[in-house]
Amino acid sequence: MESLSSKRAAWLRFGAVAAGCLVLVGLAVTSQASLPNGLQFIQVGHWVYNTSSQSAVHVDGATGQVDAQASVPGAGAGSQVTQGDRAGYVVDRSRITQFSKSTLGVESSSTPPATEQPVVLEVPGGPYLVYRNAGQIARLGDPAATVPAGGPLSAPVTTSDGTVWLHRIDNGSICDLPRGATLLTCPAQLPQGHDGSLAVVGDRPVVLDTTAGTLSSVGKNGLGDAADIGLALPATVQVANNDVDGRLAVVDPGQNQLHLIDAAGLLRNGPAVRPVSVDLSKDSKYSGPVATSHTVALVDQVRNVVLTYDSKGTLKGTKPIPGADGQTRLALGQDNRIYADNHDGSHVVVVDGRNGSAADVNVDDKARNQSTNGSGPGSATGPNPGPAQQVQAPVANATPPGAPRNVDATAGVGSATVMWSGAPDNGAGITRYLVSWSGGSTTVDGSRSSATVTGLANGRSYVFTVVAENSAGRGAGASSRTVVPGGAADAPRVTATVGSGGQVSVSWTTPNLHGADLDHYLVSASGLGDRSVSSTSTSYQGLSGAITFTVRAVTSYGSGSTYTGSPGTARATLAAGPPTLKITGVRSAAGLVVTVDANANGGPATCQATFMTASSSWVACSGTTEITIPNVFWFGAVTVTATIKNSAGTGTDSWTGTPST
Numbered sequence: 001m002e003s004l005s006s007k008r009a010a011w012l013r014f015g016a017v018a019a020g021c022l023v024l025v026g027l028a029v030t031s032q033a034s035l036p037n038g039l040q041f042i043q044v045g046h047w048v049y050n051t052s053s054q055s056a057v058h059v060d061g062a063t064g065q066v067d068a069q070a071s072v073p074g075a076g077a078g079s080q081v082t083q084g085d086r087a088g089y090v091v092d093r094s095r096i097t098q099f100s101k102s103t104l105g106v107e108s109s110s111t112p113p114a115t116e117q118p119v120v121l122e123v124p125g126g127p128y129l130v131y132r133n134a135g136q137i138a139r140l141g142d143p144a145a146t147v148p149a150g151g152p153l154s155a156p157v158t159t160s161d162g163t164v165w166l167h168r169i170d171n172g173s174i175c176d177l178p179r180g181a182t183l184l185t186c187p188a189q190l191p192q193g194h195d196g197s198l199a200v201v202g203d204r205p206v207v208l209d210t211t212a213g214t215l216s217s218v219g220k221n222g223l224g225d226a227a228d229i230g231l232a233l234p235a236t237v238q239v240a241n242n243d244v245d246g247r248l249a250v251v252d253p254g255q256n257q258l259h260l261i262d263a264a265g266l267l268r269n270g271p272a273v274r275p276v277s278v279d280l281s282k283d284s285k286y287s288g289p290v291a292t293s294h295t296v297a298l299v300d301q302v303r304n305v306v307l308t309y310d311s312k313g314t315l316k317g318t319k320p321i322p323g324a325d326g327q328t329r330l331a332l333g334q335d336n337r338i339y340a341d342n343h344d345g346s347h348v349v350v351v352d353g354r355n356g357s358a359a360d361v362n363v364d365d366k367a368r369n370q371s372t373n374g375s376g377p378g379s380a381t382g383p384n385p386g387p388a389q390q391v392q393a394p395v396a397n398a399t400p401p402g403a404p405r406n407v408d409a410t411a412g413v414g415s416a417t418v419m420w421s422g423a424p425d426n427g428a429g430i431t432r433y434l435v436s437w438s439g440g441s442t443t444v445d446g447s448r449s450s451a452t453v454t455g456l457a458n459g460r461s462y463v464f465t466v467v468a469e470n471s472a473g474r475g476a477g478a479s480s481r482t483v484v485p486g487g488a489a490d491a492p493r494v495t496a497t498v499g500s501g502g503q504v505s506v507s508w509t510t511p512n513l514h515g516a517d518l519d520h521y522l523v524s525a526s527g528l529g530d531r532s533v534s535s536t537s538t539s540y541q542g543l544s545g546a547i548t549f550t551v552r553a554v555t556s557y558g559s560g561s562t563y564t565g566s567p568g569t570a571r572a573t574l575a576a577g578p579p580t581l582k583i584t585g586v587r588s589a590a591g592l593v594v595t596v597d598a599n600a601n602g603g604p605a606t607c608q609a610t611f612m613t614a615s616s617s618w619v620a621c622s623g624t625t626e627i628t629i630p631n632v633f634w635f636g637a638v639t640v641t642a643t644i645k646n647s648a649g650t651g652t653d654s655w656t657g658t659p660s661t
Contacts, residue, residue, distance in 0.1 A: 292353030316356030459557025575603025
């Protein structure tokens, strides 16, 4: 077995500093050096507090090995450990202890803003600790800050740019804390009295309104259109942090069911697949769900088992958690893995985010072996840089890797996804891939075959070059086709107002154009073709029946191709012709009650009855309808007139006689 001393020597031979568990060749990162714009380190692996050794222990998720220990005595069982680019943090209820990831020595300690157990978020610019009950957000990264939210919070979520999204339980505000910011902004709000939970779908925040049973996107301009999820969910529903293949995983703790909602279909106003529902054991209690791009994980806290599912609700695996006591905690790693820690940190179950397979890591044994074979906890060994970044001994005749194959890219809104097939390793394992483009670069570990690049300019052409690296050096690059980021506009909010004579006025709001130029709107009505409109309103004449009006924004970026946006719709019902009615009876009851048989002729109608100078209120009428003329007196025979009106005209009828009693 390779000793810790030899590992340390190999670690220090690199001409770079490991930020988290990612090594960027050729870039020295110190406390005085800033990272290039747009470059984000991905923290590989997972730290857990091991009670028996009183240490923060780093688990390599790819190999299942313990490759670093930092002695932090005195933290309680169940303490959380999180990591940033250069430091790790042991978090218990009364103290936050910071240790160096390069020396593994304790550097400082501080008092947390609240004594509750926080939600830990590992994102670029972080990590963050969210104290939900106290409404406090502590950023441990640079610059460190504590940001008040002003009230209690539901579970927070994050997007890939390092923005933290929060939902105030008391007033429904939905707020964001961008990377490096010290103040919240709150661009959206749920209706008063509505319960909700945040999630991220396609790297965009969404809110599940459990009171209304709807899902809406969240943006700088507020909430997007609400889409009916087709399920009735309680306020206690447990919602996954991210989508899994476009579906949002939620657990109903009352019914012990896992639901997978087609969030991507609902949010693009396209055809949505019915939710998938999975029955869970009725006599158990579940924590989670936590989701990666292809896997959902739950913990059966009664049976102490990790359960994994795919986006179709298929059970992919079960894994017992040794030494668990119903307090297992799930954590999402930045390496596309889910980690399940038992309470004393003696075991960690590692879930592969690609296929849902799970493996148990005996932290006690591996930490003990590491201490025996090396210099022990607290020595400057540094964590193994990850599944494909592990420092390897030189291999005879190893050469730099070949060029990656099948490099391609697809454009998104302000982003692009770059994909490739693995490069030939030429005798030494691929440690990382460098993806570069005009204006930036990023790296991913050697097991990856794709990278998502954000912060791109919509309408600008990009070519992405991918280069593989191994212990022998950097190989040749291969480039993608040219792609142009951009996207179609969101759906506008459409209003249809019915006038007289079959006229309908249609108006709409300007939607989010995603930085594009507006060319025109395409407006259509049921059974009629599109019309091109440059303003935000138009009108129709001579319509009848139930009509759906559809509005889409047509946009472009410069002189490039056009995009047709998502449709916004509104419905209106118009009468086929003037209405008619017949008075079928009149009786006395604290006034006169006039019974009519109303024919609205296919549209909404209102009716009114009149006796001498007294009239009833206008009331909605269709078929047999009673209309009351209050506070009138008569003797003998009376004459009553009834009037009906709709958008196409009016009709009347008269009745003379003695009212019945």
